[in-house]
Amino acid sequence: MERFDFKIAQDENVYPPSEDSYLLIEAINPINFGKALEIGVGSGIISLHLARKIDTVFACDINPYSLFLSKQNAFANSLSNIYLFYSNIFSSIKVGTLFDLIVFNPPYLPVESPPRKIIDLSYHGGVDGGDHIRAFLDGLGSFLSNNGTAYLLQSSLYPLENTTNYLEKNNFRYKIKKTLKLDFEILYVLEISFFKNNKF
Numbered sequence: 001m002e003r004f005d006f007k008i009a010q011d012e013n014v015y016p017p018s019e020d021s022y023l024l025i026e027a028i029n030p031i032n033f034g035k036a037l038e039i040g041v042g043s044g045i046i047s048l049h050l051a052r053k054i055d056t057v058f059a060c061d062i063n064p065y066s067l068f069l070s071k072q073n074a075f076a077n078s079l080s081n082i083y084l085f086y087s088n089i090f091s092s093i094k095v096g097t098l099f100d101l102i103v104f105n106p107p108y109l110p111v112e113s114p115p116r117k118i119i120d121l122s123y124h125g126g127v128d129g130g131d132h133i134r135a136f137l138d139g140l141g142s143f144l145s146n147n148g149t150a151y152l153l154q155s156s157l158y159p160l161e162n163t164t165n166y167l168e169k170n171n172f173r174y175k176i177k178k179t180l181k182l183d184f185e186i187l188y189v190l191e192i193s194f195f196k197n198n199k200f
């Protein structure tokens with residue numbers, strides 16, 4: 001496919017570029033960011049977009065097929081500034097490492113049964129859909145630089161106020177940067193920074 005001018009190969013074990021991926025890309029203006037991190041890189045579509053504008057992009061996933069495919073896609077688009085690694089959310093990142101930009105399009109579907117296939121890890125958000133969102137928010141304050149910005153995709157399938165209440169209580173500020181109404185849900189992109197940062 002050639003949307004956003006990239007050559008993107010796909011794999012049945014990897015989340016393909018989708019409406020939520022493109023909504024995030026449209027929400028992010030990747031200027032003035034020295035070091036970026038994408039959690040859950042999937043096919044690499046978002047990190048490829050970032051890597052055209054940002055010096056260094058770190059990108060992780062728990063799905064080894066995603067890491068392999070993203071590497072191939074970076075190569076096919078002549079991008080050599082994307083560093084791919086395994087991580088369960090922030091688990092592999094050394095404490096004290098800070099990023100100016102952090103992006104996450106999490107698995108967010110509410111599902112009762114555990115994931116069975118590796119591709120299920122792309123969708124499975126736990127019983128209420130919020131498992132990965134909560135884990136991301138819990139780590140965010142430790143890895144976002146003082147003037148940094150994070151972009152989080154969330155669906156109306158998991159209550160937006162759970163996230164906004166958490167942010168307000170934990171000294172973050174946020175803005176809803178994009179919304180997209182689909183048949184059974186509304187997608188939101190939240191732009192998040194520390195409260196003391198007056199960037200927006």
Ligand SMILES: C[S@@+](CC[C@H](N)C(=O)[O-])C[C@H]1O[C@@H](n2cnc3c(N)ncnc32)[C@H](O)[C@@H]1O
Nearest residue numbers: 015021040041042061062063088089105121122
């Ligand atoms: C909805 S897909 C998004 C993929 C890609 N960023 C995009 O927007 O097209 C979610 C991705 O997060 C990955 N993932 C799931 N659980 C994760 C975890 N605990 N830590 C890191 N990545 C995870 C999945 O393997 C999948 O690649």
